[in-house]
Amino acid sequence: MILQLICPDRPGLVSELAGWVANNGGNIRHADHHTDAGAGLFLSRIEWELEGFALSKELIAPEVHALANRLDGKAQLNFSNEITRVAILASKQSHCLLDLLWRSSSGELPMHVPLVIANHLDLEPLCRDFGVEFMYIPITQRNKLRAEEKILDMFSKYKIELAILAKYMQILSPKFLKEFSEVINIHHSFLPAFKGAQPYHRAWDRGVKLIGATAHYVTEDLDDGPIIEQTIANVSHRDEVDDLIRKGRDIERIALARALRFHLRRQVMVYQGRTAIFA
Amino acid sequence: MILQLICPDRPGLVSELAGWVANNGGNIRHADHHTDAGAGLFLSRIEWELEGFALSKELIAPEVHALANRLDGKAQLNFSNEITRVAILASKQSHCLLDLLWRSSSGELPMHVPLVIANHLDLEPLCRDFGVEFMYIPITQRNKLRAEEKILDMFSKYKIELAILAKYMQILSPKFLKEFSEVINIHHSFLPAFKGAQPYHRAWDRGVKLIGATAHYVTEDLDDGPIIEQTIANVSHRDEVDDLIRKGRDIERIALARALRFHLRRQVMVYQGRTAIFA
Amino acid sequence: MILQLICPDRPGLVSELAGWVANNGGNIRHADHHTDAGAGLFLSRIEWELEGFALSKELIAPEVHALANRLDGKAQLNFSNEITRVAILASKQSHCLLDLLWRSSSGELPMHVPLVIANHLDLEPLCRDFGVEFMYIPITQRNKLRAEEKILDMFSKYKIELAILAKYMQILSPKFLKEFSEVINIHHSFLPAFKGAQPYHRAWDRGVKLIGATAHYVTEDLDDGPIIEQTIANVSHRDEVDDLIRKGRDIERIALARALRFHLRRQVMVYQGRTAIFA
């Protein structure tokens, strides 16, 4: 069982949480905490074995939320072996999609991908190889709202819990995000540098000596969501824009896979536009 | 206050430790734990504020050791703001010594360096600049035992708690280590590659594409002590041995400084020839 | 056209080579040289456009080899847009094979893979997805020589120019290497550390803080061949052997892909057990 709790800081919190687990006969496998002194917040992630735990699965949640309420905080509960249902949104580029499908099928990432949605047809054969449902939903300026509704319908039909923008190259509307907010994006720069379009071209123009990739949660403010993971690669004057794009594909995959792993294992806590990673 | 405890794993340990702190009115600032499943060991590091703590400084230690005994474990206690008394052993090369003296004097590393011992005179002026006592103790094959006794005498006189081999280029005898075992060395390779002498020359001969530096605790088995930190630098066919040595100086300093910081802040726990770093 | 030349160092070599290209009307696109002072050797890689070049393709080779002879050296000639015919040898693990097939099919690596040979059947479906011939050649201690002959027959039939050991987990015999010597392997450690079997297990046992992957040419001396590329990943006490293996998969792919790119673009020159990479 994994408990993630965030609440105002005060003495005795670690003891209170660990005590609650212990008093119910739980054996803590991992426990990690962080105090953000500036924000006055306490963050905790505790993972324990359910075997021999006094409370049945049904009773854990109400008890935990009562505890969180008492602490003026918010708690999230997940089973350690949970497999998250994930939809991948893509466009034409295959590298991230292939990487994710492989990591999913090999068991490296604890997720199940029942659905891939793309606004182009290029990636259909790849999905077929992996036996994953592919849905083609083209996006134009005129049909965007309707397309997003269709996507949300599919999410609901497939019981999607997390969406990954794997080089989707489309901006989700605030309306969409209000209805479905668990979305991770991979941006091809070390944010906050080169927000927006064509970061590799702009990185080349600026003559940087390293390029980056940033995996982050999607919010209404483009490329301003909480950062989960960043990775870089060195470049030199010999690298053309195409080389930056090529090198970028490697770090995009790595940053996205690491971020996902953190997310899927419930190691990420988001607060005040930032993340704590209990890795 | 920092408590580091290692004991056989069993349910309830986090709760027991955190509860003990909380019951005495302590506010936990950091708490980090690790279970080595293979070894069946539980490692814990808890840091709490002494202000308002029920036990006086004198009473904490006996209580903690009683607790550790009850758990069949071993505990170490340190004050969070403790400044460790450090002796640096050096030879002719200045880069690590200068770096350490600067990090010490600037307050970056919580240590006090009352004594530098070297088997050559080259570094005396540098020590004078920093106002640090310099002692010249030459080492020959014949006088080695006596020289080591002299070093131990000085350690005792200066109440040294930790010795750093900052490119000392001498091997401490088992006898020395039996009397004074808290010693950190910086080895100029990514161990276990290139143990022993002239690692940069051998790295060049092997044609490696990266070189490394390893900060580790010194044990009787040369270069086999528990590793605290490792850092690498890229090299190419354009690099001669001298370039490896030059690039190595940068990573030696970084690896050593990071390792020391972990050690001095009591973030390192050693067990079964390895370290857990609670950073 | 790409010329790689290695010969004893003496004044005037850059001018002689560049002059030969220019006198025949060639426009040099890249030119890179290296002098290994210790070995007394000069290495040069010159790439020029064939358009407008005075010599026909057939006449270039004899002229270049005459030039090399005059310089007491050895030359290798390749067309810039050449697509190397590559066979991949694999076992059960899919990560490197999938990565290579994708990089090949996406055009990222200038190679054509007509053949995959494995000593297990697991990877057959993956090859089918990519439309690549899969051949199952099991290896036992008794049939090893015959299996190797079969592999060599296939290499010959498919006009293979380079073999990649993508987690093949088998040692090629000296006899094999005598008949086919262009072989690149990916070893899962930062060589020369952890040569041989189970490097991740041994890395864990040693308590290293970083793990590595090394792409190298295969020679008769196991894991002692010329190193092309090395990559590392950080590990901590929280990582079990399985985590090292997982993290290793990412750096194995990266190191192998980088090394291959260097090789396929004729950017690697091998001499005296080491490589110069003209990247």
Add this chain to the structure above:
Amino acid sequence: MILQLICPDRPGLVSELAGWVANNGGNIRHADHHTDAGAGLFLSRIEWELEGFALSKELIAPEVHALANRLDGKAQLNFSNEITRVAILASKQSHCLLDLLWRSSSGELPMHVPLVIANHLDLEPLCRDFGVEFMYIPITQRNKLRAEEKILDMFSKYKIELAILAKYMQILSPKFLKEFSEVINIHHSFLPAFKGAQPYHRAWDRGVKLIGATAHYVTEDLDDGPIIEQTIANVSHRDEVDDLIRKGRDIERIALARALRFHLRRQVMVYQGRTAIFA
């Protein structure tokens, strides 16, 4: 002798330059070239031994500049063993200054530092230790122009060829840069992210997972000058702003030292707001 030449690209340039050196009896030690296809420019760096060279030192320059004129380009000539005269501008922070003085005195960087200028008195003792002239020139909004004139006077008096802003924390006026343009700065972010003031604070606010340092030539546009080197360090949610500043000190030193080494060895060529590094 080191020749750096930039001119419009056309066939035969490598041969022409190498031929000129060879025809005068020079032995080329290094030769490196780059063609920026987009800009239509050819960049070349050739280093050769003066021993046995047909032209006397006095005659080389006019010949080279005639050659450059013929190619519609610009050439720069330097002796390989030249020691550049460098002034360091600093404020209160010692880490970069100490690092530079040590690298200079140890011979790691081929420069001579006859002068340090600071707008505070804190660093005077450090300069005294190294036997370097320290000049205190405070800067206020009102005296800025006069202070800059004073600095320029000192530069002229001490025959300064290069100025390093080692955490100077002051912006040089366009007027200053017109009179003295060879200036390298270390900025504490991975530019173009976090231009301007307090980059570590802003990096913390944004919740980035890595911080950077950028060494660049100073131009009138703040933090927009040609980038020479960039280095990064990982950060986590456990790092406060002070930790970012501490970690940053290490990467600032490394990035600045590497950039300086490139510059002092004439390995940097600047064009169109970017650099080519012939390393």
